[in-house]
Amino acid sequence: MIKKAILPVAGLGTRFLPASKSIPKEMVTVVDRPAIEYVVREAVEAGIEQIILVTHASKASIENYFDRNFELETTLEQKKKYDLLEAITNIVPPHVSIVSVRQPQPLGLGHAVLCAKDIVGDDDFAVLLPDVLVKEKTELNDLQRMIQRFDEVDAAQIMVEAVPENLVNQYGIVDVAQNPNEGESIKMEGIVEKPSIEDAPSNLSVVGRYVLPNQVMKLLETTPKGAGNEIQLTDAIATLQQSNTVEAYRMQGQTFDCGSKLGYLKAVLHYGIAHEKLGTDFKNLIKELDL
Numbered sequence: 034m035i036k037k038a039i040l041p042v043a044g045l046g047t048r049f050l051p052a053s054k055s056i057p058k059e060m061v062t063v064v065d066r067p068a069i070e071y072v073v074r075e076a077v078e079a080g081i082e083q084i085i086l087v088t089h090a091s092k093a094s095i096e097n098y099f100d101r102n103f104e105l106e107t108t109l110e111q112k113k114k115y116d117l118l119e120a121i122t123n124i125v126p127p128h129v130s131i132v133s134v135r136q137p138q139p140l141g142l143g144h145a146v147l148c149a150k151d152i153v154g155d156d157d158f159a160v161l162l163p164d165v166l167v168k169e170k171t172e173l174n175d176l177q178r179m180i181q182r183f184d185e186v187d188a189a190q191i192m193v194e195a196v197p198e199n200l201v202n203q204y205g206i207v208d209v210a211q212n213p214n215e216g217e218s219i220k221m222e223g224i225v226e227k228p229s230i231e232d233a234p235s236n237l238s239v240v241g242r243y244v245l246p247n248q249v250m251k252l253l254e255t256t257p258k259g260a261g262n263e264i265q266l267t268d269a270i271a272t273l274q275q276s277n278t279v280e281a282y283r284m285q286g287q288t289f290d291c292g293s294k295l296g297y298l299k300a301v302l303h304y305g306i307a308h309e310k311l312g313t314d315f316k317n318l319i320k321e322l323d324l
């Protein structure tokens with residue numbers, strides 16, 4: 034079973050400036066918790082027990098968030114604010130560890146993943162890109178399904194969703210013989226990073242969730258710079274696919290690109306409406322706007 038997940042959080046978040054000038058974009062709040070917490074929860078729900086943050090000097094607040102804060106805990110305890118104490122101490126369950134490693138240079142997503150090589154060791158692993166939030170429609174989350182499928186058929190799983198054709202040049206795009214249904218995996222014939230609209234093999238875009246065999250680490254070591262002059266995870270997966278079966282898994286949930294301002298606002302709306310305690314009042318607030 035896949036127990037380790039790499040979360041590359043070293044990116045400077047230029048799409049989210051000016052907010053991301055001094056706050057990591059992953060720490061921007063979606064309703065009442067930072068965006069990164071949703072991604073960590075998704076991984077934990079899928080059975081992940083070690084989260085590996087590939088991080089940058091400016092992102093210490095992410096590590097602090099998942100660490101204990103003794104001073105705050107003591108104060109809350111003295112003031113008998115036990116519900117808040119519970120909220121800040123149980124961000125991840127005790128069997129889950131969060132470790133971090135630095136990406137010393139911004140050489141691309143493939144390079145970021147490679148920075149976690151020593152921590153991953155010989156294990157197969159998942160990768161979750163924290164810009165994208167996945168709001169699930171079913172009990173079993175998409176990543177969990179991918180992990181189960183990986184175990185069943187021993188094939189890498191790449192989560193995809195359909196995007197409008199004019200946006201294909203912003204994503205990794207997969208080549209498949211036929212479109213899988215939602216919740217299904219299908220053998221991938223190829224994968225290309227940010228193709229031009231004319232060259233795109235389909236409109237199925239890579240969402241930012243991967244379940245990969247350990248072999249990908251070896252491949253990344255020799256992957257040359259590709260699109261954007263960066264070492265691309267997509268290119269290592271393309272090499273893997275020449276010798277191994279790689280499958281595209283079509284997701285069921287809904288994605289929110291929190292790395293973009295409008296995607297972020299959409300996430301706040303959807304997660305706000307669905308919030309256990311705030312949802313009803315939030316909906317009423319929106320109604321009051323009388324747009």
Ligand code: G1P
Pocket residue numbers: 142162164165203204205206226227238239240241265266267
């Ligand atoms: C990365 C991946 C790309 C994927 C995208 C999803 O690109 O390289 O294949 O489709 O994330 O968000 P980035 O957005 O980092 O340029």
